[in-house]
Amino acid sequence: MDSSSDHSPSASLHSPGDVHNVKFCQWCGSPTKHEIPEGEERLRAICTSCGKIAYQNPKMVVGCLIEHDNKVLLCKRKIEPSYGLWTLPAGYLEIGESAMEGAIRETREEANAEVEVISPYAQLDIPLIGQTYIIFLARLRKPHFSPGPESSECQLFSLSEIPFSSLSFSSMVVTLSLYVEDMNAGGKPKFHYVTINKRPGTSASDIHAFTLDHHMQS
Amino acid sequence: MDSSSDHSPSASLHSPGDVHNVKFCQWCGSPTKHEIPEGEERLRAICTSCGKIAYQNPKMVVGCLIEHDNKVLLCKRKIEPSYGLWTLPAGYLEIGESAMEGAIRETREEANAEVEVISPYAQLDIPLIGQTYIIFLARLRKPHFSPGPESSECQLFSLSEIPFSSLSFSSMVVTLSLYVEDMNAGGKPKFHYVTINKRPGTSASDIHAFTLDHHMQS
Numbered sequence: 001m002d003s004s005s006d007h008s009p010s011a012s013l014h015s016p017g018d019v020h021n022v023k024f025c026q027w028c029g030s031p032t033k034h035e036i037p038e039g040e041e042r043l044r045a046i047c048t049s050c051g052k053i054a055y056q057n058p059k060m061v062v063g064c065l066i067e068h069d070n071k072v073l074l075c076k077r078k079i080e081p082s083y084g085l086w087t088l089p090a091g092y093l094e095i096g097e098s099a100m101e102g103a104i105r106e107t108r109e110e111a112n113a114e115v116e117v118i119s120p121y122a123q124l125d126i127p128l129i130g131q132t133y134i135i136f137l138a139r140l141r142k143p144h145f146s147p148g149p150e151s152s153e154c155q156l157f158s159l160s161e162i163p164f165s166s167l168s169f170s171s172m173v174v175t176l177s178l179y180v181e182d183m184n185a186g187g188k189p190k191f192h193y194v195t196i197n198k199r200p201g202t203s204a205s206d207i208h209a210f211t212l213d214h215h216m217q218s
Numbered sequence: 219m220d221s222s223s224d225h226s227p228s229a230s231l232h233s234p235g236d237v238h239n240v241k242f243c244q245w246c247g248s249p250t251k252h253e254i255p256e257g258e259e260r261l262r263a264i265c266t267s268c269g270k271i272a273y274q275n276p277k278m279v280v281g282c283l284i285e286h287d288n289k290v291l292l293c294k295r296k297i298e299p300s301y302g303l304w305t306l307p308a309g310y311l312e313i314g315e316s317a318m319e320g321a322i323r324e325t326r327e328e329a330n331a332e333v334e335v336i337s338p339y340a341q342l343d344i345p346l347i348g349q350t351y352i353i354f355l356a357r358l359r360k361p362h363f364s365p366g367p368e369s370s371e372c373q374l375f376s377l378s379e380i381p382f383s384s385l386s387f388s389s390m391v392v393t394l395s396l397y398v399e400d401m402n403a404g405g406k407p408k409f410h411y412v413t414i415n416k417r418p419g420t421s422a423s424d425i426h427a428f429t430l431d432h433h434m435q436s
Contacts, residue, residue: 017313024247026240026263026272031247039367042312045244054244058311059275060350093276094260095235095348098413099341100432119434120341120411123317123352130313132278134341149257191409191436193338195316214318216337218409218436 017056017130019045027052058130061171062102063090064138065121065179066113071156072179073145074163075110078152081204082168088135088175089113099134107138111154113145122178122192124171128200133171137189159183170196170207191218235274235348237263245270276348279389280320281308282356283339283397284331289374290397291363292381293328296370299422300386306353306393307331317352325356329372331363340396340410342389346418351389355407377401388414388425409436 019034022045030049037044037053045054065088066073074086089110093102100117107115115138124133145154157163159180167173174196182189195213202209237252240263248267255262255271263272283306284291292304307328311320318335325333333356342351363372375381377398385391392414400407413431420427 022244024242024244026242026244026250029242029247029249032244055310056313057275057277058313060278092273093350095274095276096345098343098345098432099350100343100411100413101345117432117434119436120409121436123338123341125316125318127314127316127319132311132317191338193318195318214316214335216335218337218339 017058019043019054019056022054022056025050025052026054056130058125058127058132060093060099060102061090061131061133062093062099062106063088063133063135064103064107064115064117065135065175066107066111066115066138066140067118068140068143068156071158072162072176073111073113073140073154073156075147075151076153076155077150077168078147079150084152085166085168086163087168087172090133090135090171093134100136103134103136103138108148110148110151111145112148113154114141115139116141119189120191121189122175122194124174124192124194124196126171126196126198128198129204131171133175135175167207170198170210173207174212192216193218235276237261237272237274240272240274243268243270244272274348276343276345276350278311278317278320279308279349279351280311280317280324281306281351281353282321282325282333282335283353283393284325284329284333284356284358285336286358286361286374289376290380290394291329291331291358291372291374293365293369294371294373295368295386296365297368302370303384303386304381305386305390308351308353308389311352318354321352321354321356326366328366328369329363330366331372332359333357334359337407338409339407340393340412342392342410342412342414344389344414344416346416347422349389351393353393385425388416388428391425392430410434411436 025047028050032045089107091106118137121137122135193216197211199209243265246268250263307325309324336355339355340353411434415429417427
């Protein structure tokens, strides 16, 4: 994950896409007004001078579920949010890279590991916070990994050892639960699409306060 | 698609995520500077007064590939870009909705059709323009459709009739090509992940100026 709290997943939880937070035009600096543009249905921040609309859209978080010797690689977070909790290597997708390239980059940054992506594994939408997780199955190119600047530890866990009570985000609970189910079913992992509906009013740190909707497999 | 040209896919093509376009802080209105923040690796627009960073991230476009009587539903665009060309119903994902909900909404807006999503079908990343398409297979709940405000026609096409020379975007060429291949192979459609690498310097309207990389199926 990016080290800036502004760019961290939890930051979005506080005010995801609240159009009223956009008070000035980023292009010309004039104040914005908040109206529904003609032909649209949603409130937008519109520049009172140049008329440009500041659209806000969901962000993609990309990461890798790395398989090695029947274990998976997790990183312990050395940054907020969810300091000290375990996560798959993951972070915000940047403009100019594909989701796959972003997931490989985040793995390099957080676990000093070079991975080869095997297949897409899951898309997890979290509408309430305007995030979509895109997770790939991957394998280590060499059996080397170590904590990057944002991690305090990196460790391989067998399926029965995955620290479900110490995971960082709902998305990680869901991804790893689906993976354990797939593996216990003995089959090849499938592609999963799910919606994680966080219960409004619950804390971002309550990673079990959600319902799982629209689960589809391919 | 959204009717505003600022929010249209092609608008992004002109300056996707060019950090220098962000000249003012949207939160406090002060001028920005353009630097690599400490601990990061990319140039960002940073407020010279409040210090906030204006992150720019890729946008998701969500849509439906609607199957009906061995045909697929396409819409002829009545708006720019790609006025007069054929597309799947698709548009930008909004904060607060899942990709599936967004795809259903866009289909309602562009084709006045109520659909049921069957399964995730494809993720197509276009790094050069900072876009990711998420396409679902869907079916009509009732056999009714008609052009919405942004479409001049909606029509069912058999696989051999798909107007490949009159499609609106590279993403549509790729999605429909994969679908025809899947159908001709006689099998159930698979989930596809691909990267569409647009050739730099080519026109947005040259929908065949790309290479298809990292094609993976689940």
